[in-house]
Amino acid sequence: MAVTIKDVAKRAGVSPATVSRVIADNPRITGKTKEKVREVMKIMGYYPNFQARNLVAKKSQTLGIIMENSATLAFQNPFFPEVLRGISTRAHGSQYGLYLSTGATQEEIYREVVEMAQGKRVDGIILLYSKIGDPVMEYLCQSGIPFAVVGRPFKDPCAVSYVDNDxxxxxxxxxxxxxxxxxxxxxxxxxxxxxxxxxxxxxxxxxxxxxxxxxxxxxxxxxxxxxxxxxxxxxxxxxxxxxxxxxxxxxxxxxxxxxxxxxxxxxxxxxxxxxxxxxxxxxxxxxxxxxxxxxxISIYDLGLHAAELVLEKITDESVPPKQVVVPSRLIERGSCRRL
Amino acid sequence: MAVTIKDVAKRAGVSPATVSRVIADNPRITGKTKEKVREVMKIMGYYPNFQARNLVAKKSQTLGIIMENSATLAFQNPFFPEVLRGISTRAHGSQYGLYLSTGATQEEIYREVVEMAQGKRVDGIILLYSKIGDPVMEYLCQSGIPFAVVGRPFKDPCAVSYVDNDxxxxxxxxxxxxxxxxxxxxxxxxxxxxxxxxxxxxxxxxxxxxxxxxxxxxxxxxxxxxxxxxxxxxxxxxxxxxxxxxxxxxxxxxxxxxxxxxxxxxxxxxxxxxxxxxxxxxxxxxxxxxxxxxxxISIYDLGLHAAELVLEKITDESVPPKQVVVPSRLIERGSCRRL
DNA sequence: CTGAAAGCGCTTACAG
DNA sequence: CTGAAAGCGCTTACAG
Structure with missing residues (x-):
């Protein structure tokens, strides 16, 4: 059995509430108490249980990443790792974790997204692609969960936060x-x-x-x-x-x-x-x-901004949808010739 | 506010316990009751809350994926997406989700792994690399959490489950x-x-x-x-x-x-x-x-087996560590010439 | 500054 | 076959 807040409390001679406050670094707790509790936490090897913590906080500190049919597109080219690197960097900076979709078919992905969102497994979602008539996108729109898309949505682009190149x-x-x-x-x-x-x-x-x-x-x-x-x-x-x-x-x-x-x-x-x-x-x-x-096309930046957009939405649901255009540049090398 | 088990229970005229049993498809519940409850769940758009569910079940149905310094190695080459595809397929088959490390330095990764494990955010971990004197690997070994490594561990390889090529x-x-x-x-x-x-x-x-x-x-x-x-x-x-x-x-x-x-x-x-x-x-x-x-080197298979190994460990902690060698084959094409 | 109590949303013995 | 109760590990008003 892992050590819980109660174990720490008992050993430190305080109440569980106090231990909780020490974890949150609540300013109303004495320095002395904090020190003592922290000492005990270290000795006992205490780590807060995420599930419990998130249950009461009603958040998960996690971003869901939805990628297209894992067997094909997303994984075929370096786009995926690079965009993920951008997302990862930004998410990590705000102490958010990343939860990946694993579905291979559109139906599986849809089910996953709904479960992630409704089941409160994630606080927000990044959709790594934008396709026509995508039920996932539709669900996301009407669900109210914070989300951002990498790629311009086909319809009603102004209603959703997305990042794209021109x-x-x-x-x-x-x-x-x-x-x-x-x-x-x-x-x-x-x-x-x-x-x-x-x-x-x-x-x-x-x-x-x-x-x-x-x-x-x-x-x-x-x-x-x-x-x-x-x-x-x-x-x-x-x-x-x-x-x-x-x-x-x-x-x-x-x-x-x-x-x-x-x-x-x-x-x-x-x-x-x-x-x-x-x-x-x-x-x-x-x-x-x-x-x-x-x-x-600055793939890394696409990821960075996508993460930024969801994070913004999560922090303040009321911010209007925002669109970010990431600059691209043509690089001339040796594969084109003047006629 | 999302709809909870209580809301469903009230509306269906049963107790929360019964709703819970319907979700688990407990055979002791009448077909009629199940039907009624399911109907209400659908009408109300009920989805079980993962955090709550996992808290009592003491599991997360999630695998942690630890990759090397996101900025460099792992992301540079197609190894990462391909191994992930293998892991993803196997994990999805067993209804497991994937949680990704986001740390960029070894220290950040170490902290993440400890938190994942101790905080019960994941049920098992797949370490995507094996390096010499890696504190992450050491922690994993002594933590007791189920894990598998892609790559032969440097020391004491027989004590850990891993998959590798020869x-x-x-x-x-x-x-x-x-x-x-x-x-x-x-x-x-x-x-x-x-x-x-x-x-x-x-x-x-x-x-x-x-x-x-x-x-x-x-x-x-x-x-x-x-x-x-x-x-x-x-x-x-x-x-x-x-x-x-x-x-x-x-x-x-x-x-x-x-x-x-x-x-x-x-x-x-x-x-x-x-x-x-x-x-x-x-x-x-x-x-x-x-x-x-x-x-x-059959990267996809490396991922598949790595997932298989952790999943096995999760299902039965007592299984001894296992090593899987994935076959490789030399492919002759045009870049070598006979002298 | 700290504690007792209630509650987050679920599950699971224990009764009946 | 179903319900009341306790509890998973935490947080947070509410008192004092």
């Missing part, structure tokens, strides 16, 4: 950069179609084309669905078009390298034959061949 | 593979020197050399300490030796690619001039140039 603009700038290099036939390899980030980037892509009088052609776009075993084929098809693209925008550095691999198999070189650009600026991208031009 | 042998086989290709001057780029995995691999490296009558020369080894900004210089020095190595073993695929980058800057090509081999088989490694030969 994805539309990022993609637009990337395309403009390529246009500036003389490219007119630019392909777009995007993420899963039901993620808002994918929509936004596609939108930015279209916007840039339009602005430069380049007609949009769906044949130049490929999305995450292609990632299910027929990536290679999708790229082959792309390059077999009557007018194949001279540049490809991909939504992630690792995907960019995967594409580069397929291109090489087709004896197409980067950047000689095709220019390519990624997103996320993975640590390794500058060391690889070719060094990848990419957009650094 | 790192000594893995490294040995890698070196033997290179020797088999005709290499005699083989360099070793290892991880941080205080990690047991680094020791083991170095040991395997030495073992293989010895077995083939190749003298060990420390000048051919570089360790993680070189990763602090002077990686490039370390590689330059290595290749400037009187007899430069014709092959390099690196402890991680991404490190291998980083090294390859530095070699290229020195106008040394892989595998033409130098062969190189990695560890961990990152998803991207087969798509990169050159496709990397590497050792697949």
């Amino acid at each position: 994805n539309i603009n990022n993609a637009k700038e990337v395309v403009e950069y390529l246009v500036g290099l003389g490219h007119r036939h630019i392909a777009f390899v995007g993420g899963a179609a039901d993620f808002v980030v994918s929509l936004d980037r596609l939108e930015g892509y279209k916007l840039a084309l339009k602005q430069h009088g380049i007609p949009f052609d769906a044949a130049y776009t490929v999305n995450q669905e292609f990632m299910h075993g027929n990536e290679r084929e999708a790229i082959r098809r792309l390059m077999a078009l009557d007018i194949p693209p001279t540049a490809i925008v991909t939504h992630d550095d690792m995907v960019a390298y995967e594409v580069i691999g397929y291109l090489e198999d087709l004896e197409i070189s980067v950047p000689e034959d095709v220019s390519i650009i990624g997103f996320n600026n993975h640590a390794i991208s500058r060391h690889l061949k070719p060094p990848l031009s990419t957009v650094d | 790192n000594i042998n893995n490294a040995k086989e890698v070196v033997e593979y290179l020797v088999g290709l005709g290499h005699r001057h083989i360099a070793f780029v290892g991880g941080a020197a205080d990690f047991v995995v680094s020791l083991d691999r170095l040991e395997g490296y030495k073992l293989a050399l010895k077995q083939h009558g190749i003298p060990f020369d420390a000048a051919y080894t570089v360790n993680q300490e070189f990763m602090h900004g002077n990686e490039r210089e370390a590689i330059r020095r290595l290749m400037a030796l009187d007899i430069p190595p014709t092959a390099i073993v690196t402890h991680d695929d991404m490190v291998a690619y980083e090294v390859i980058g530095y070699l290229e800057d020195l106008e040394i090509s892989v595998p033409e001039d130098v062969s190189i081999i990695g560890f961990n088989n990152h998803a991207i490694s087969r798509h990169l140039k050159p496709p990397l030969s590497t050792v697949d």
